[in-house]
Amino acid sequence: MRIIYFHSDTHPYDKAIYPGVGPAFARPLSWEARPISQIGQGDCEVAIVDNRLEPGDVERLKQHLAVPASRRPLLFFRVSDPDMPETANPCVRFIFDCADHPGVHYATTYDPEGPFLAFVTTLKVSRVVHLPYPYDSSREVEVRLAGRRRKIFLSGSNSKTLYPLRYALRRKRSRFPWLRPFLFDLKHPGYPEDGKPPRHDITHARFVSLASQFTHFFLCGTLHNVELMKHVECAYAGCVPVGVPATSLKATTGPYFRPYTARWLDLARDVFQPMPVLEERAAGYRAVMRELRSPARIIRDLTAEIRGIERR
Structure with missing residues (x-):
């Protein structure tokens, strides 16, 4: 065809x-x-x-x-x-x-x-x-998990309506100082294609490269929990997924997530899981996404x- x-x-x-x-x-x-x-x-x-x-x-x-x-x-x-x-x-x-x-x-x-x-x-x-x-395997970044910073990579729009989980996590980060060491927050770059000046140029390959500096990647699929490009970009970066798997991916990628309960202590515990456990989850998630998509x-x-x- x-x-x-x-x-x-x-x-x-x-x-x-x-x-x-x-x-x-x-x-x-x-x-x-x-x-x-x-x-x-x-x-x-x-x-x-x-x-x-x-x-x-x-x-x-x-x-x-x-x-x-x-x-x-x-x-x-x-x-x-x-x-x-x-x-x-x-x-x-x-x-x-x-x-x-x-x-x-x-x-x-x-x-x-x-x-x-x-x-x-x-x-x-x-x-x-x-x-x-x-899934574009040519975009995969090979950086050993053991050499990365034990932090959660967080990025994207901060809309309370469209991204309630992401918004709630950012709000907790601002209210509770002890959560900040566990998160790296990259603000949304804006929409240059609509004629607006960009806030930063960390997009495309730079985005995946930056994510690959951290062990974890926060995923949430909007209010409707749909499958965004971030779901493949997390795998490109070789990160451990945290947050909520998209509905379309839950059955296959769910085992590699830890349930997001909105409690900061759960996130902290996941960041400091034994490295072999984290490596297994990151590798498993990448393998599933590489095959499924x-x-x-x-x-x-x-x-x-x-x-x-x-x-x-």
Whole structure:
């Protein structure tokens, strides 16, 4: 099955703070990536469209979708945020306005939750397939756990609503001085791709490299507990995961986590577990993520789901 990943002609992907969007998302899957202006060339069976759209991209997609479905490849809009259906951005709204249009479907990086789950329940013709973040083994960092600082690497947005566990942990850190030695807190870099000045440049490879200086990595999958790119980045860094495993990963990665009880003493105890125990957990987590989110497995499963749509 020939799959091509189509991305915006003009969106500033070079300023994105993580490699989960645009051509960078397609690279580990070995998919050809093309600008949306080339979507009408008709030389693929499946077109997956990135969700960072600009006005010019929307106009080109409208023209493309005006062609009868029998004369164009199946099209899947990629969804990478549970709250995307509630956006006020007209270009992103277009993605959901295309629901049930002939030949239009959706590819989600996580199990549907929140507003996206509500949207999915309204679909009558369009279908939803799974397209998780692929595991890129070339990004793995090899730093022995025994040589690292016994601390928990904490990073990301501090939204009380969207990331309640992360927010609560940061609040505890500010209120209880004895918790601070166990945490390294990296603030969110901001959104340079939206034209805002970056707070720092610790993104992409620098982000994983910094995380690899610490034994532990705090994970929480938003209010909806979905699978973020941080879940593979923790494995790239070779860290011990702490926090809460994403719902989609709980059965496979749960044994490598320690339950997060919001009690600082539990975190402190985990940081000072015997090194062989920590090494076993970090190695086990990496092995599971490497296998579960391998590009070959993602493509195999995705292809099977798409074939199921074609047979309907």
